[in-house]
Amino acid sequence: MQAIGLNVTLRAMRDSDVTDLYEMYNQRSFRDGTLALPYESFEAVRDWATPRSPRDLHLVAEAEGRAVGAAALRPFYGRRAHAAEFWIGVNDGFAGRGIGATLLSAIIDTADNWLNVTRIEMTVFVDNARAIALYRRFGFEIEGTHRAASFRNGAFADVHCMARLRPGGVR
Numbered sequence: 001m002q003a004i005g006l007n008v009t010l011r012a013m014r015d016s017d018v019t020d021l022y023e024m025y026n027q028r029s030f031r032d033g034t035l036a037l038p039y040e041s042f043e044a045v046r047d048w049a050t051p052r053s054p055r056d057l058h059l060v061a062e063a064e065g066r067a068v069g070a071a072a073l074r075p076f077y078g079r080r081a082h083a084a085e086f087w088i089g090v091n092d093g094f095a096g097r098g099i100g101a102t103l104l105s106a107i108i109d110t111a112d113n114w115l116n117v118t119r120i121e122m123t124v125f126v127d128n129a130r131a132i133a134l135y136r137r138f139g140f141e142i143e144g145t146h147r148a149a150s151f152r153n154g155a156f157a158d159v160h161c162m163a164r165l166r167p168g169g170v171r
């Protein structure tokens with residue numbers, strides 16, 4: 001998949017990406033779309049970027065010599081080993097150019113065809129139209145809504161829980 005007007009390379013995340021991720025973590029749209037706080041520390045971002053398990057998949061999209069987007073797939077264990085949570089972020093300066101789609105496509109391909117993860121799930125703020133459009137395009141559906149799930153910029157905000165089941169893969 002080709003991002004618009006950019007030469008994008010997907011690769012595994014490296015320790016040296018934390019500086020670029022730290023910049024993204026402290027951007028306004030990233031904060032509005034995620035649970036990031038203002039003034040996230042470098043150490044907190046580095047901690048997030050450290051895989052919890054060898055099963056975790058952490059990817060970055062590299063363009064113009066730096067990480068401009070990142071995504072993670074974190075499979076669960078035991079009777080939920082077929083399921084995974086998912087996370088994605090794109091640098092504000094590179095949003096809307098297909099990088100999210102490029103990352104999500106790679107995450108889904110790895111889940112479906114390499115990890116045998118058949119359910120990918122996440123929560124998304126109900127007003128995050130761009131993310132919801134992206135997820136729907138890749139087969140995610142809204143399964144329900146958590147009310148007042150988090151506090152954001154002075155008010156409680158609802159989130160949808162969304163999931164994608166691998167076509168033909170769960171029954």
Ligand SMILES: CC(C)(COP(=O)(O)OP(=O)(O)OC[C@H]1O[C@@H](n2cnc3c(N)ncnc32)[C@H](O)[C@@H]1OP(=O)(O)O)[C@@H](O)C(=O)NCCC(=O)NCCS
Binds near residue numbers: 030098102128129
């Ligand atoms: C959500 C996010 C990952 C999307 O990445 P991106 O690179 O901007 O996404 P893409 O350019 O690949 O695709 C965006 C899609 O949303 C659509 N879109 C853009 N703005 C939109 C809007 N205001 N309303 C509805 N759809 C919109 C685009 O048309 C595109 O859909 P299409 O490919 O079917 O045309 C990115 O914007 C981001 O990091 N946001 C901040 C953090 C965040 O919200 N993360 C998700 C937490 S659940």
